[in-house]
Amino acid sequence: MAKWVYLFKEGNADMRNLLGGKGANLAEMTNLGLPIPQGFTVTTEACTDYYNNGKVISEEIQGQIFDALKWLEGVQGKSFGDTSDPLLVSVRSGARASMPGMMDTILNLGLNDEAVEGFAAKTGNPRFAYDSYRRFIQMFSDVVMEIPKSHFERILDEEKESRGVQYDTDLTAEDLKDIIGKFKSIYKEAMGEEFPQDPKVQLMEAVKAVFRSWDNDRAIVYRRMNDIPGDWGTAVNVQAMVFGNMGNTSGTGVAFTRNPATGAKGVFGEYLINAQGEDVVAGVRTPQPISRLAEDLPECYAQFIEIANKLEDHYRDMQDMEFTIQEGRLFFLQTRNGKRTAHAAIQIACDLVDEGKITPQEAVCRIEAKSLDQLLHPTFDPQALKAGEVIGSALPASPGAAAGQVYFTAEDAKAAHEKGQRVILVRLETSPEDIEGMHASEGILTVRGGMTSHAAVVARGMGTCCVSGCGEIKIDEAEKYFELGGYTFHEGDFISLDGSTGKIYKGDIATVEASVGGNFGRIMAWADEFRDLQVRTNADTPADTINAVKLGAEGIGLCRTEHMFFEPDRIPKIRKMILSDTAEAREAALMELLPFQKSDFKAMYKALEGRPMTVRYLDPPLHEFVPTDEEDIKALAEDMGMTPGQVRAKCDALHEFNPMMGHRGCRLAVTYPEIARMQTRAVMEAAIETQEETGIKIVPEIMIPLVGEKKELKFVKDIVVETAEKVKAEKGSDMEYHIGTMIEIPRAALTADAIAEEAEFFSFGTNDLTQMTFGFSRDDAGKFLDSYYKAKIYESDPFARLDQTGVGQLVEMATEKGRKTRPDLKVGVCGEHGGDPSSVEFFHRTGLNYVSCSPFRVPIARLAAAQAAIANVGK
């Protein structure tokens, strides 16, 4: 027979998977001999069984629960439903990882019409007993049965008003009896049956409610945001009640062993005398700082401090503890590693190393890699934020906080920025033409597009705050206003964006600049020491490069050369190239672009100071470059000696049904080899000249995108080699260079052994690879992915977190096949996943050489890579 229920004394801290975090820690504290109200834990496996069993708790499990209950009655010397001294318990959820989305707590379970009288007699405090029963009915109805809380609160308010009292505590036992009657009527009306009087029925309903709460909408969303698998399940903890509301030698509180906001050492927390946990939350009375307990109950305080220190030493991490004092006797109800800000996490980790409590490896693993975002971007001033009104929320596409005046076109944004305004650019969606306006903005808000839309990718690259895919917005770009959250915002109105949460606020909320202290540097230095993966950056401009190098990038893993073509002095030239009819005319237009591209490369090589740079050749379909507005079409027509109609017709002919699967990537170089020739010339001339000018050795890395077949790569490579050798001969240089390819088409992964015959390195373009492997485009998937999350088909966004099962299989296959052909093949990743910690862990395990991500994600990737290396030592 399986064991579904563990007494606290039967478990320990290592049993977190089975007992949940709360249950495992209660067991551990019991073993440490700490004052813990006794109880037992129903395992996470019981939860899984409940779901597999058509949402029924098996008789076996129920039997084990009742056995444990019998044991608890014996230990406590009380019985469930006893009319003279009833056993009361709390019921709380507890998953492996802390999950705010789930059911929290039921207190005072076990009370009924008879037991409440025995409880009154036993405590000698009828008011307390009836108040406990009243609270229990309210909590059970709300939390277990989902009867709206407001029904009960309205009764309570009416009663207080009719009796002319202000606080709950002013109600008498008789008042409460009256209220209890009314509460039970509400229950009966809502549920069609009497409030359950059998404590065992109450208990089983509460256990089921905890299991159910594992799968409520909030929990699902939370899991998705935090990468928690849906099949873990939650445990249930049943614990004898202790009461903090039994007079002035009783109380309850919450405390941390260190400050969770700053990381400063010393116990930090608050408590309330004569209160139950919910009173602290309700905020009616103001809690006292924990230090005041030394005055109120000095012995309890001393004991508390002693145990708190003991717990921190035992767990070797900052603890977050709940305690209750019942008539002068201290009980711990929970301890766990405390949540903390990124800032505090770094401080605490470094302090614990300095205190000799943990190793630098452990310190590195203590920081949640994703949380570094908080340190690198502005945040809202917490005080100012309190007054902020949330008007909507969407995808947290690029972190940081920003406030400014809304503008609806890139031109307007740029103009306002030049006048000194702070700008929020609001667009239906952004396109490459908007780059300058995006640069000029503090924040970007789009109606369409996901986490890997153009707006999101570019904003992250720039380190600019972006909230994307806000479908609720009704926008009129022509009339320059939008509606959201019941308000209309015109050009020049203020809004504020939080790109880390996706929230959109009305008005101008003050922000606080990012600040990175010396401890950040210590953690990063350790991370660099422990990691195997190299970390490069995706950067397309000298400015991005300099920034990324500061953030620790060891080179550029992806330089998207097309971004260099969108600037106003350049785009006319690429348009001319596109509209040309002959290879000669295209070549002539390309030669006008050559100096721009070359000078960009030179500036980037200089910024890199010898670090490597992988240059990806032109990738997007050509129609992304052609003009859409009439002014531009006219200008181009004039320049080309054509009529606007002819230009329009040419542009229309570039239309594609599925541009993502169209004429792009190396397909451009196959049809227009002159483009690859120009780009090779730009790379090689820039590299040779920079090497001559600076004396720093450069080895250019040229990357051919969207390859699906070895011969295709060979064809383009031959063009590159021919031109590169020509440039070298012209310049009298013997420069070495490498040619590789992106693996972003499933067929490339499937035929990687052949492709590696021609490629000196692979770089996984996991954005495209994810699109092709799943068969959905990142721009269109937003329409249905929500339904998929709701139906629990997918639990996370495959564009944000690598799908290890499917896409990962191709990554592993290609790496293995490629290295079989070429054992020294360098393999990296330059998709968005290069900056996602769980994906980085996968890339480490798969044996990649490097990841490349947007500049602001470089520290995250460095940390995640170190954590992956530490976690996988010996594996």
Next chain:
Amino acid sequence: MAKWVYLFKEGNADMRNLLGGKGANLAEMTNLGLPIPQGFTVTTEACTDYYNNGKVISEEIQGQIFDALKWLEGVQGKSFGDTSDPLLVSVRSGARASMPGMMDTILNLGLNDEAVEGFAAKTGNPRFAYDSYRRFIQMFSDVVMEIPKSHFERILDEEKESRGVQYDTDLTAEDLKDIIGKFKSIYKEAMGEEFPQDPKVQLMEAVKAVFRSWDNDRAIVYRRMNDIPGDWGTAVNVQAMVFGNMGNTSGTGVAFTRNPATGAKGVFGEYLINAQGEDVVAGVRTPQPISRLAEDLPECYAQFIEIANKLEDHYRDMQDMEFTIQEGRLFFLQTRNGKRTAHAAIQIACDLVDEGKITPQEAVCRIEAKSLDQLLHPTFDPQALKAGEVIGSALPASPGAAAGQVYFTAEDAKAAHEKGQRVILVRLETSPEDIEGMHASEGILTVRGGMTSHAAVVARGMGTCCVSGCGEIKIDEAEKYFELGGYTFHEGDFISLDGSTGKIYKGDIATVEASVGGNFGRIMAWADEFRDLQVRTNADTPADTINAVKLGAEGIGLCRTEHMFFEPDRIPKIRKMILSDTAEAREAALMELLPFQKSDFKAMYKALEGRPMTVRYLDPPLHEFVPTDEEDIKALAEDMGMTPGQVRAKCDALHEFNPMMGHRGCRLAVTYPEIARMQTRAVMEAAIETQEETGIKIVPEIMIPLVGEKKELKFVKDIVVETAEKVKAEKGSDMEYHIGTMIEIPRAALTADAIAEEAEFFSFGTNDLTQMTFGFSRDDAGKFLDSYYKAKIYESDPFARLDQTGVGQLVEMATEKGRKTRPDLKVGVCGEHGGDPSSVEFFHRTGLNYVSCSPFRVPIARLAAAQAAIANVGK
């Protein structure tokens, strides 16, 4: 040292891969002791070496050629370039498979200014000698050096005119000397050097020209059309000359052992007395039927017939032979299995079986599966075709010939058809709304779209002739005219299309109906006996179903349910469903569609008479159904109680960036489960009612498209099962049914082991799988695939012929993984590749259970499946 050159006597018919078809057969005939002018073959490996070696013939190979030449001189008792009796040779290409695109023949090689005199002396016929030299210069210049033939022909014409003679044969030796001088001047002018006098130089240039011709544009196109790999290379045959133009006891001819057009038994061919091969081709003199040779040269004729019969018996197939008679002596220059029409192929195969010469298995393998198309579709009347003017050509998208009056919209086509006109529908591209107009047309011509475009797929399904992707057409759909080949065609003008060749003709060319004789049935019966693969059809209407069953379909492998929604009485209802805001409103609209869908299914079940039918649930993105023209929008708005503006906005909101990777397939059922519910009800009610009405047992097969993840399939399957069980309960039925999925997303193939836990069958959707695996859309790939063929990156259209390396790897992987989970998993294919012979062979080898293809391809698939089974016996 490798052997690069084989004397004829060193080879045999089995060495076709090394010696090419011509070389192997010359060797075989030599071994049979037939009268063959002696010579040698330079191998296909020498050709490959030439390409690998930077287009240089190695010294080793050249040495072996000269050694063989020395041997030939010895055998013939003549020497190269000898001034009294020079050795003359012919040089001919010969690949493994006959390839009309390549260089054909150089005759009389070895002549130069001195040798020609020796040749004149030896033959005693100066006129003949100089004419031979003249011919050689002309042929060498044209074929080897690519100097335009017209230069020489002009000279010849001028000479004849100035001498007042009509035929070449009227020119004297002196005239010819004069002409030779002029020819040599042309050569010198064009090449910058004298006409080569050294016969060895002539020979090596000719060999190189043969090698080069392997890679000319025509050859590449031919290989792509005929699935011949580019790395095979061609052999070169060097053979002592014999002369058919040495007087009235000499001659040359071509003959078949059976009639290549009808298959009728008996030697069939023609010859010319006193002529060289090229004279036959030139058409100046009219050749005589071979039977006349019995009168002209009875001994030669008897010998010829004897050898012809011997050859047919030896090769056990109809032979195509070239012969020359030199002064009463018969020589065979070539024999090969003769090309024949599909009709003749079937006749000959059956006759050979009846004659006891081959087995039925061999007969089945003698028919080119693709050629059956000719038998199943109308063709042009060969006489009428002679007068036809080709005005353009494009993709042969759906076979058959058609002539009619052009119309530019589906409505106009339909109206004209109803008036009794034969209609050719000309469209930029077709869309599902055009279905009725396509049905009403004899042929369809589109400007855009590939072999698997909407027009092509639908036309093949209907068996209607279609030529697609004719980019040369300038079309004005609004003004209803198009320009092509220098003509303008207005509505009502006649054109003719050949969907088997892709040619477009001016005017109304008479067609001949298809006719399938009893021998066709014999071959098909044998094929059915030998094959392992089942053959189903893709059919969406009762009419298609009946047709497919007649053509031998063993069931429906793919019923695309969306095609049922496009008829005029139905499309408004699906539009209503799409524009509805709530699940209830959608359900109500769907309930209006239910009777239509159900009655279609019933009619199809009846037509199938117990054969299985796989019903695929709604697949295309919903925007394919919404109206685009203002009339329809207004009507819909009225019906929905909305404004036209609101309807338009709703339709616009359905826009997708990449519809192929958008909200389609089972994604529709995940977001709108009510669609799957309606379709399940339609299938189950139809099946149960039909079974009751006919007494024939039905086991519905329900197929969920575009699945990429097991949970996704499970989600939709649960909906299907719930509804199906409900319908069964309502009807009191215990009907069995199967639920499976398409494998058309790479991720589905990668996770097929998990998916097979839920799927009872797999059907590969190789169209989509090809798109996703290559990362290009079939609608857009046309823009660049030509460049890929030219660059020899891809040699065939992966949408027509399965890419076995990449896509095939996924097919194998999914089959293997799926069967690991579920050993009895039924696996089929329902993409376009199901009707392509080389792909069918792959599917057979991979162990699939069935292929499914459009009705008219069913016989092709049956034959190809049998050929695959026969070819792979014991493998």
